[in-house]
Amino acid sequence: MFNFKPKDNLFFELFTKGARIFNNSAKELKLLMNELDNPKARLDKLVKLEHEGDLVTHELIEYTKKMFITPLDREDIFNITKGIDNITDGIESTAHLFYMYNVTSATPEAIELVDKLIAVSDNLVEVVVELKSLRKSTLLVDKIIEINTIENEADLIYRKAMRKLFENPEDLLFVMKWKNLYHYLENSIDDCETLANEIRGVGMKYA
Secondary structure (H helix, E strand, C coil): CCCCHHHHHHHHHHHHHHHHHHHHHHHHHHHHHCCCCCHHHHHHHHHHHHHHHHHHHHHHHHHHHHHHCCCCCCHHHHHHHHHHHHHHHHHHHHHHHHHHHCCCCCCCCHHHHHHHHHHHHHHHHHHHHHHHHCCCCHHHHHHHHHHHHHHHHHHHHHHHHHHHHHHCCCHHHHHHHHHHHHHHHHHHHHHHHHHHHHHHHHHHHHC
């Protein structure tokens, strides 16, 4: 049976803490997009969340160094830690792009994409929580399949948004801004799927 010693629980607590940070970041990004007339407060909150995520990453790395025996392979711990950090970083970068481009209103397609980002990160939090019970989890695979489905739906939104953007490209500055913003939003969703697939691979290893 795949049991962990009590001292190993810190790994999973930190994974979950990091996941909740990127989930909160996705929700803050949605709020920022709804408040683009005054985005600074939301941007500051996202920067704070990113810093909190960095602290979790640092703590995970340092704790792994100290542990002689770890509940997962060190490479798996590093990849999961990096995956969590990448998602939070990507969301914060997207928020900065909205601010730097001085975007005053979000397109319907951008709202759809950020809603998919929230949905995929909601499911991913549940996947990360399941790491502590890989063998006996009945939820893990279903949630990862749901993440894959949401990512596919987001891909369709992204492609349609890009096509619409280039149908009548009269305002080249508008095209440039939204081409990058759509790309960043889609990348954040892809980062979530990448981490979900990484965790699925870890689950198969310990099955």
